[in-house]
Amino acid sequence: MVEATHLIEIPLTVEIPVGPQHPALHEPLLLKLHADGERVIKVDVITGYNHRGIEKLAEKNTFYRDIFIVGRVCGICNAVHANCYVRALEYLLDVDPPPRAKYLRVLAMELERLHSHMLILAVNAELAGYETLFMYLMKDREYVMKAKEILTGQRVLADYMMVGGVRRDIDEVKKSRILDIVQRVEERVKYYHKVFREDATINKRLRDAGRIKQADALAYSLVGPVARGSGVKTDARAHDKYDAYNEIPFNVITEDYGDSYARAMVRFGELYESANMVKYILTHLPQGNPVPDERKLPRRFPEGESYAIVEAPRGELTYYVSSSGGDKPYRVKIRTPSLNNIVNSAFAYVDQMIADVPIILGSFDPCISCMERAVITDLRRGVKYQVPLKELGGVKK
Amino acid sequence: MRPALIKEVIKGIFRKPATIQYPKEKTLIEPDFRGRQYADLKKCIGCSLCAVECPANAITMVKIPDEYVVPKTNARRIYPVINYFKCVFCYRCVTVCPTSAYLVTNEYRLASSAPIDSSQLSLSTTSKAGGA
Numbered sequence: 034m035v036e037a038t039h040l041i042e043i044p045l046t047v048e049i050p051v052g053p054q055h056p057a058l059h060e061p062l063l064l065k066l067h068a069d070g071e072r073v074i075k076v077d078v079i080t081g082y083n084h085r086g087i088e089k090l091a092e093k094n095t096f097y098r099d100i101f102i103v104g105r106v107c108g109i110c111n112a113v114h115a116n117c118y119v120r121a122l123e124y125l126l127d128v129d130p131p132p133r134a135k136y137l138r139v140l141a142m143e144l145e146r147l148h149s150h151m152l153i154l155a156v157n158a159e160l161a162g163y164e165t166l167f168m169y170l171m172k173d174r175e176y177v178m179k180a181k182e183i184l185t186g187q188r189v190l191a192d193y194m195m196v197g198g199v200r201r202d203i204d205e206v207k208k209s210r211i212l213d214i215v216q217r218v219e220e221r222v223k224y225y226h227k228v229f230r231e232d233a234t235i236n237k238r239l240r241d242a243g244r245i246k247q248a249d250a251l252a253y254s255l256v257g258p259v260a261r262g263s264g265v266k267t268d269a270r271a272h273d274k275y276d277a278y279n280e281i282p283f284n285v286i287t288e289d290y291g292d293s294y295a296r297a298m299v300r301f302g303e304l305y306e307s308a309n310m311v312k313y314i315l316t317h318l319p320q321g322n323p324v325p326d327e328r329k330l331p332r333r334f335p336e337g338e339s340y341a342i343v344e345a346p347r348g349e350l351t352y353y354v355s356s357s358g359g360d361k362p363y364r365v366k367i368r369t370p371s372l373n374n375i376v377n378s379a380f381a382y383v384d385q386m387i388a389d390v391p392i393i394l395g396s397f398d399p400c401i402s403c404m405e406r407a408v409i410t411d412l413r414r415g416v417k418y419q420v421p422l423k424e425l426g427g428v429k430k
Numbered sequence: 431m432r433p434a435l436i437k438e439v440i441k442g443i444f445r446k447p448a449t450i451q452y453p454k455e456k457t458l459i460e461p462d463f464r465g466r467q468y469a470d471l472k473k474c475i476g477c478s479l480c481a482v483e484c485p486a487n488a489i490t491m492v493k494i495p496d497e498y499v500v501p502k503t504n505a506r507r508i509y510p511v512i513n514y515f516k517c518v519f520c521y522r523c524v525t526v527c528p529t530s531a532y533l534v535t536n537e538y539r540l541a542s543s544a545p546i547d548s549s550q551l552s553l554s555t556t557s558k559a560g561g562a
Contacts, residue, residue: 094485101485101520165435172448186464192520200525201462224438232434327525 046074051390053082059156060401062375064394068387076382076390078375083401091365096122096334097327099362101192103352106367107400108189109149110345112141115194117343118365120275121354122196124339126331134198134323135277140314141185141193142276142343143307144211147218148177149346150258150300150307153398154225157297160395161238166228173221180214183207197325203318212315219308226301239294243381243393246291253377256370257348259397262299263291269344281310293396333360347371347398371400463536464519468548469510471556472501473531476508480523480532488516489523492549497558503529512548514540 046067053061061082067075087106091099100122104115116138123130130138155170178188184203185191193199203211229235245255250263260267268285270278286302288295336358342351348370355364374397382390450457459465469480471494481489491508494500500507510523524532533555540546 095483097483097522098485101518101522104520105518165439169435169438169442175448182460182463186460186462186521187519190518190520192464192522200521228434327522328528 062401073382076379095360112145112191113343113345117341117352119194121339121341121352128197130198131321132319133321136314137199139277143310144181146307146346157395160391163234176214180211198323208315215311222304242293242389244292258299259374261287262296264289269342269349273342296396465535466537467532467534468551470531470533473529476504476506480510483526486516486518488513499559514546
């Protein structure tokens with residue numbers, strides 16, 4: 034029999050559930066905080082309150098019905114979801130859409146990035162307790178929604194992508210109206226950028242909240258504005274150059290510091306880039322017919338598998354489509370950026386104040402409906418020896 | 431540092447409100463907004479392609495009542511009825527129709543406590559036999 038040599042005493046911690054229904058979170062997600070006083074020691078991210086089984090639904094429906102089903106994975110980024118899936122189908126069929134369709138797809142996706150970034154910047158301000166700024170940003174976001182309505186026919190759910198092109202064309206009147214809206218919104222974005230840089234509330238709450246170092250962003254494979262805010266130059270638009278991104282000039286925006294404020298600044302930089310891209314597309318739109326005749330598209334798909342990447346407003350989104358020959362896919366696998374960013378970023382809350390947790394979560398741009406499709410197993414650290422409480426949560430000083 | 435939004439807020443007090451008082455004021459909707467759509471029975475051939483392709487399973491094929499005049503192309507005398515509570519307004523039925531039989535509107539005010547479908551609208555596109 035082994036004689037005991039150590040007495041292990043673990044100090045009391047408070048377990049605070051944030052969510053699944055919480056005033057700061059707009060979607061159901063449970064962050065289980067373990068706190069030592071006001072400091073967060075450890076966070077468990079628990080999901081599964083919003084599971085809908087869309088991947089299974091996609092297997093049960095035909096390829097074409099799935100275009101509209103995957104668009105409903107996420108309301109904010111529905112055009113990028115549909116675009117990614119449609120491009121995966123085009124790779125299967127070996128179809129290349131006309132240049133005008135490629136430009137119009139990019140136009141729809143960049144309008145979506147505009148309103149998505151404006152939304153999350155507004156939510157950042159709201160979580161910091163600045164509801165006036167939230168209201169003003171949301172008011173100006175509504176103009177972008179109008180531009181999307183002019184282009185696609187509905188202000189939220191675009192249903193704009195189709196195999197071999199887009200579903201409706203744009204004329205000169207619509208072009209000039211969208212251009213007018215984007216120019217107006219860009220002026221407003223410049224003003225809000227100034228507010229974010231100068232305002233006391235925003236600076237005090239967002240600076241130094243949830244800092245992620247570049248090495249951590251790489252090690253936990255974070256994507257999108259969260260990675261770019263930590264100085265990782267990753268952008269699927271730049272390295273994959275799908276659709277018309279090889280012809281439209283744009284810059285990849287990065288910030289080095291990696292806190293919530295840096296992530297907000299990345300989003301502002303991308304707002305300018307998106308507005309410039311929209312203006313470039315509307316002035317350099319190629320001629321031709323972008324709308325395929327949906328009645329003449331092939332109903333059966335050849336056997337094979339394909340993989341498509343798209344840069345959603347929240348980061349890199351990928352679709353894997355496997356076809357066994359027939360009119361239904363054998364498997365559709367969706368890998369969303371939110372799943373990476375939210376589940377892998379639990380380390381960012383550690384050693385922060387409890388009141389900063391919603392702000393940090395908000396700066397990751399969580400999209401719960403995108404990420405609800407996996408069972409997350411929490412591998413707890415084995416507590417076998419006496420360590421400082423902070424080390425238990427994974428803080429290494 | 432000071433609250434940077436204060437000038438904007440003071441200006442905003444004297445500006446017209448951005449909120450549209452919806453039931454009293456009309457929301458400005460594009461003419462080609464994807465709103466309520468229904469089949470034109472003069473063109474429909476009853477092929478059921480829209481019902482097959484509908485991603486929301488909102489369309490059922492229903493027999494046209496005997497008193498209505500139906501073109502010879504619709505030999506089975508059936509027509510699509512859209513359940514607007516299920517419909518997601520993707521317009522797949524409109525684009526996939528081989529005879530372009532769907533009539534599209536930008537009507538978005540579809541809230542109702544009783545179930546609503548397109549049967550009345552579709553049947554109003556054709557006339558009753560013997561009648562005017």
